Amino acid sequence: MLQTEVVGPGWLSNDQFLAGYGVTQAMPGPIFTFSSYLGAVIGANLTNTWSAFFSYAGMALLGVFMPSFGLVAALMPLWDRLRAAPRIRQALMGINATVIGLLLAALYQPVLTKALAVEQPAQAISLVLGC
Numbered sequence: 810m811l812q813t814e815v816v817g818p819g820w821l822s823n824d825q826f827l828a829g830y831g832v833t834q835a836m837p838g839p840i841f842t843f844s845s846y847l848g849a850v851i852g853a854n855l856t857n858t859w860s861a862f863f864s865y866a867g868m869a870l871l872g873v874f875m876p877s878f879g880l881v882a883a884l885m886p887l888w889d890r891l892r893a894a895p896r897i898r899q900a901l902m903g904i905n906a907t908v909i910g911l912l913l914a915a916l917y918q919p920v921l922t923k924a925l926a927v928e929q930p931a932q933a934i935s936l937v938l939g940c
Contacts, residue, residue, distance in 0.1 A: 811847075820851045845870040 812830075816823050829850065833843040848869025852861040891897045 815847055815851065821847070821854055825850050841873050844873040
């Protein structure tokens, strides 16, 4: 969908889009960095100036992050009240434990057993948890 929206109007070529997407997928971390790449390439393609290159990249990055900052600012008073409720605190503790369990399961199954080909996964998990 994003490719259709930025390549379709001619803001950048399909090769530029795929190159940025490939690099973004190869790098660890969130894919939000792809938005600044798209902004930079679109700015460079539209104006051919370095100032536009950086300003378009900055605008794209702000466009991705500003809604979440606004949401956090708007919901913070509600969050403080929710966090004070005993049942909500218990639910959050359960959610935290579930997330840790899912992360450990993801570490064990694809990472330890497939990618690293560890013969004794229990010892490897003990080593990871010890670090």
